[in-house]
Amino acid sequence: MNVVVCVKQVPDPNSAGQLDPATKTLRREGVEVVLDPGDEYGIEAGLQLADASGGQVTVVSMGPDKALDAIRKALAMGAAKGVLISDPSLAGSDALTTAKVLAAAIKREPFDLVIAATESTDGYTGTVPQMIAELLGVPAVTFAKHIEADGGTLKVNRQTEAGYDVVEADLPAVLTVTAGVNEPRYPSLKGIMAAKSKPVDRLTVADLGIGDVAPGQTITNIQPAEERKAGEVVEDDGTGAQRIVDYLASLKVI
Amino acid sequence: MAGKIWVLTEVLEGNVVPVGLELLTKARSMGGTVEALVFSPEADKVTATLGEYGATTVYAASDPAYNEVLLGGPAADAIAELAAQQSPDVILIGATYTGRDIAGRLAVKLDAPIIANGLDVSANGDISVQTAIFGATQVVDTKFEGGKTGIAVIRAKSFAAEPGGGAAPTVVPITTPVSDQHRKARVKERVVAKSEGPTLEDAPIVISGGRGLQDPSNFDLLQQVAQLVGGAVGASRAVVDAGWVPYAMQVGQTGKTVKPTVYIACGISGAMQHTVGMKGAKNIVAINKDAEAPIFKLADLGVVGDVLKILPQLIEALKAKKG
Ligand SMILES: Cc1cc2nc3c(=O)[nH]c(=O)nc-3n(C[C@H](O)[C@H](O)[C@H](O)COP(=O)(O)OP(=O)(O)OC[C@H]3O[C@@H](n4cnc5c(N)ncnc54)[C@H](O)[C@@H]3O)c2cc1C
Ligand SMILES: Nc1ncnc2c1ncn2[C@@H]1O[C@H](COP(=O)(O)O)[C@@H](O)[C@H]1O
Numbered sequence: 001m002n003v004v005v006c007v008k009q010v011p012d013p014n015s016a017g018q019l020d021p022a023t024k025t026l027r028r029e030g031v032e033v034v035l036d037p038g039d040e041y042g043i044e045a046g047l048q049l050a051d052a053s054g055g056q057v058t059v060v061s062m063g064p065d066k067a068l069d070a071i072r073k074a075l076a077m078g079a080a081k082g083v084l085i086s087d088p089s090l091a092g093s094d095a096l097t098t099a100k101v102l103a104a105a106i107k108r109e110p111f112d113l114v115i116a117a118t119e120s121t122d123g124y125t126g127t128v129p130q131m132i133a134e135l136l137g138v139p140a141v142t143f144a145k146h147i148e149a150d151g152g153t154l155k156v157n158r159q160t161e162a163g164y165d166v167v168e169a170d171l172p173a174v175l176t177v178t179a180g181v182n183e184p185r186y187p188s189l190k191g192i193m194a195a196k197s198k199p200v201d202r203l204t205v206a207d208l209g210i211g212d213v214a215p216g217q218t219i220t221n222i223q224p225a226e227e228r229k230a231g232e233v234v235e236d237d238g239t240g241a242q243r244i245v246d247y248l249a250s251l252k253v254i
Numbered sequence: 255m256a257g258k259i260w261v262l263t264e265v266l267e268g269n270v271v272p273v274g275l276e277l278l279t280k281a282r283s284m285g286g287t288v289e290a291l292v293f294s295p296e297a298d299k300v301t302a303t304l305g306e307y308g309a310t311t312v313y314a315a316s317d318p319a320y321n322e323v324l325l326g327g328p329a330a331d332a333i334a335e336l337a338a339q340q341s342p343d344v345i346l347i348g349a350t351y352t353g354r355d356i357a358g359r360l361a362v363k364l365d366a367p368i369i370a371n372g373l374d375v376s377a378n379g380d381i382s383v384q385t386a387i388f389g390a391t392q393v394v395d396t397k398f399e400g401g402k403t404g405i406a407v408i409r410a411k412s413f414a415a416e417p418g419g420g421a422a423p424t425v426v427p428i429t430t431p432v433s434d435q436h437r438k439a440r441v442k443e444r445v446v447a448k449s450e451g452p453t454l455e456d457a458p459i460v461i462s463g464g465r466g467l468q469d470p471s472n473f474d475l476l477q478q479v480a481q482l483v484g485g486a487v488g489a490s491r492a493v494v495d496a497g498w499v500p501y502a503m504q505v506g507q508t509g510k511t512v513k514p515t516v517y518i519a520c521g522i523s524g525a526m527q528h529t530v531g532m533k534g535a536k537n538i539v540a541i542n543k544d545a546e547a548p549i550f551k552l553a554d555l556g557v558v559g560d561v562l563k564i565l566p567q568l569i570e571a572l573k574a575k576k577g
Binding site: 013094095096099118119124125126127128129130131133134135137138139140141142143145157158159160161162163164165166167168169170173178179180214215216217218219220221222223224225228230231232233234235236238240241242243244245247248249251253254 | 266267271324326327330349350351352354355357358359361362363365366367368369370371382386387390391392393394395396397398399400402404407435436438439440441442443444445446447458459483491494495497501502507508515516518527533537538539541545550551552553554555556557558559560563564565567568570571572575
């Protein structure tokens, strides 16, 4: 099974993000960037499925030149090759544009399965994978918390509000994985060395033959959210529990 | 005036999923025509409710095949067909799993802009959607442009659901068939995780645990408290990722948003990705052994201490109070 995994480079989720007030896009200068931690589950899922069936994993990313680092990390984990689409015209792309670019890049070669995370850590629209599925004309099996593959069929437990659905899908398909679906491997030293010589295709919008994409939305205002005020903080001297009971009683909830 | 507003409403076990009613309530206040879309073999069971909450027309699709497929594809096909004839100004969709599946595909089919993760929507000439970024420390307004139908994906609990006393709506059947393409993914089984007591979203009191509980077995203490106060148990992502409790219990950016009367955070540090899902609670209580924990910055009552000592005492005190 040949698997394409969509990976994104994002500002380090452990550092506070910033918007550029002038361009209203994510400020990237001076911010540590990392492979989106959510995508590590996708890479791991892809590697497991490809290894079990004798296929290989290609990682695809749209982002600035620096996103090559994210691709290298995926290669170090075991992916065979990478595709990076970088183009100044793509800075600040909306979800639909991103999906069009990724789908066009994915279509260039035959694939059995496309894997993405359920949402990116920074953009967080959580709809790019479904858009890719629509653009590719394949099923989207989303929010997977357990994955099995049997020949040309995928069997997935899909998270629902009520519990989960057991879904079977024919390949090719798009699959999105939730955190915790597996335990992503760490790149080994050997993997890191090998990644340096693995092939990465560099593409621009012109290579993909996508027409002009006019964004249908504009940011009009950004402001700090209302903050809650801190209340009373007490040291537990053995009466902490009683304080809580009294508080709940004062609110008339017990 | 917002022109024509469509609200996608999902049905679960014969009832409208609450976010659908929340969105209808909001849509009513935007000044315009409010119409609902529903895709379920049980659609006829909910049309009256949709009317009561403000839909004057309900486009209802009740193909029995919906039970066997994922709704994303078929619903997007049908809505796109309908939207081409009716040109709604905006389609409001709840940020549920299926809502996101439909929204993504629909955006492609309509080649329309989509704004996801919305917390509010307003119509002052343009239709604009408010989202929160960076752990809800900043709020951003984004407006739809270009005269196309806008797709707004809105988080649950962004609005209260209140019936508006609307009359029975006009029901227009949708007959777009489920294409063979969408039968390539088949739902074999729907597993419902039954839990006792109120759901996380509806409970007046939510008591959540984090890594400070030390061991999965200590979630039992939270269950006991929840049972005593008629509440529900939530969790931080750290313990969900560690496999202590199921994802359905996760509160926060990538989990549920809860707005209970009281939220009790036990051994949770208060990372912004967690607090974004609970800071809408009316009152917040926090127990943490670290006086510097960020959770205390938003707690109305903070207790600095060992959660494993305090919880058993809390259970005893609640029992004593009950008598
Ligand atoms: C993209 C992204 C999305 C995320 N989404 C979510 C989300 O939806 N929900 C979410 O919760 N998190 C989310 N996170 C993770 C979040 O950043 C935090 O890592 C997580 O919330 C921490 O969980 P915690 O508070 O249980 O653990 P910790 O941060 O490890 O905190 C444990 C706390 O327990 C206290 N403690 C330890 N022992 C005791 C004791 N005996 N008694 C009392 N207190 C004790 C410690 O002082 C500490 O404050 C997300 C992160 C990212 C990057
Ligand atoms: N620029 C990108 N490059 C590669 N993959 C992406 C990109 N944007 C989104 N994705 C994939 O789509 C998922 C969902 O992203 P989003 O819809 O932006 O929340 C991400 O977790 C990635 O797997």
